[in-house]
Amino acid sequence: MTEPETAPRRAAPSTLREVGLRAGVSAMTVSRALKDDPRVAPETKQRVREAAAELGYRRNEMARSLRMGRTSGMVGLVVTNLANPFYSQMALGAEEVVAERGMKVVLSNTDDDEAREREVVDDLAARRVDGMIVVPAGREQAHLGPGPLSGLPVVLAARPPSGVVADCAVLDDVGGTREAIARLVADGHRRIGFLGPSATWTSDERLRGYRSVLGEAGIAVDARLERCSQRDVPSAERAAAELLDLPDPPTAIFGANSRNTIGAYRAIRRAGRTGVALSGFDDFDLADMLEVPLTVVAYDPGDMGRAAARLLLDRIDERPGADSSEPRRVVVPTRIVSYPGGAFG
Amino acid sequence: MTEPETAPRRAAPSTLREVGLRAGVSAMTVSRALKDDPRVAPETKQRVREAAAELGYRRNEMARSLRMGRTSGMVGLVVTNLANPFYSQMALGAEEVVAERGMKVVLSNTDDDEAREREVVDDLAARRVDGMIVVPAGREQAHLGPGPLSGLPVVLAARPPSGVVADCAVLDDVGGTREAIARLVADGHRRIGFLGPSATWTSDERLRGYRSVLGEAGIAVDARLERCSQRDVPSAERAAAELLDLPDPPTAIFGANSRNTIGAYRAIRRAGRTGVALSGFDDFDLADMLEVPLTVVAYDPGDMGRAAARLLLDRIDERPGADSSEPRRVVVPTRIVSYPGGAFG
DNA sequence: TTGTACGCGTTATCAT
């Protein structure tokens, strides 16, 4: 396997004209030949193909987009934290749908920083992406509106629009939580602790689902059982420990995300409590291998990415002139999964 | 917050000329004004800025790249499976370094399919990315060489080059494994099981590390203790169970990846064995909460993404004419982490 | 201080 001399390292990409020069035809004929245009003589086509191959010619998609229209064949994907498996799986789902159309995903991570979000969104618009999927960092997204972005299609993911009209794909936070809490209530629990992260839309929704089920069951809300400021496992564990230390402790604990559920698990195990039911939003690896029974609200993050991508592609397909239809909202379903716990009994 | 009437949904992006028309100057003056060129009269600048704002003007980066040179400000990132936290964290690391330079990452997932890899690589080249980071799907990457890609800079990640000359960033598979196995040997273990996935470069390396330590310790390799075809937890659990059922079972088991380690854990627990040491490559969530002591080879996947991105940027910065230097290889370090197990004793 | 001409690589349109 020796390097052919015709392909020096870092050659400037060759152009239609160069291929034409080599094949003894014009750039236009090359363009047509490579597109297999029937009007080009088969013999010419052959010559052109050979010349193109020898030169390692590859069509310049940027120049092509410029000439063809305003479509780059790229969609922007802006996420808050790609290291979070939720968002990376979502990204994969979106990429899957976008790739099916031969389009590409341009990725940006914002680290939940609104200023950074504005920058990357602007940059993506300047690169003329055909649309973007955004997991918004802030509570409000006026900067993503048709005004600021000249009508560039935007779909929100994971959080619904606020201060802007846009399609979105969100999880069934309320429904999923309601189902899990309803199970606890059906099992006879009346004192159910709720552990969640500090105010985020998603966590608020889950708290709302929790309260609504309690209300419907005629159970008074006890503020001491609601702890909503834990962002990591250690703080969640402390909060859970405090719940268990109450004079009238909960008989069940619900974690609004996996970190809170895991923290609760640690507290329960450490306190040596048995009979405290554990439940939570988010499935996680090894959830089936804990030493206590666990019921989780599970879902496929990829579904959200796919749904968001489909919403976006629909918008991109809309005739630019046409009056846009009402904003759409896709709610990604959740399902309840129960693990018996003590897997090896 | 009402929509300004000047920004209809899905307006065609405005151009320098349109802004100029509105401001009563030529396109050239607009270009200069927006770049804050000192030669433009402050008053003109002001008019231009207003006109640009009113029209929601945004520079067309694609047209700009076309005019300016052959650089798009984008790098391709081709991974086999973004749903795998390893690759998504790697992607985040790469994005971080690339974004620092004001460049963008174009993402593609190959699902470990070589044909798909060829397609996306070709597409990225056609989009004139400035370079690409590739986690190769196959054992051989001649199609990523300077010939096929006209010298477009390519950095391999996770696997070293084969059939091609290229920079790469890889994990210290051998070193990490050696360290873990050496600990087991130091603890007196002489029968150590090895569980790995079917032939992959990474797994072969880890097996090599395992064997080398045994050899140096004068321990004969026992083929029955090496099981290398488990790709998921259930099959790993079965393989581990078979090891434990041997007449002369291992006193320690090493998993070449987290799925194999978890499978081994399940088998150990299910068999009710105590005293079987567990170790493995890859850290994972809840590794600290298992019921047996566990020692893992840990590392930061983001390091690999960052290293690969830096290698790539260095290549991109090389003077295109300059003779390229020797290929570089960055080895991302690993570290040993021990969890006592039975966290709640 | 501002404008004109030209070209980046491609393709639609109109010749030949």
Added chain:
DNA sequence: ATGATAACGCGTACAA
């Protein structure tokens, strides 16, 4: 069956 021309949006070089 093939070529010439123009234009996509921008920036360099030069002119005014």
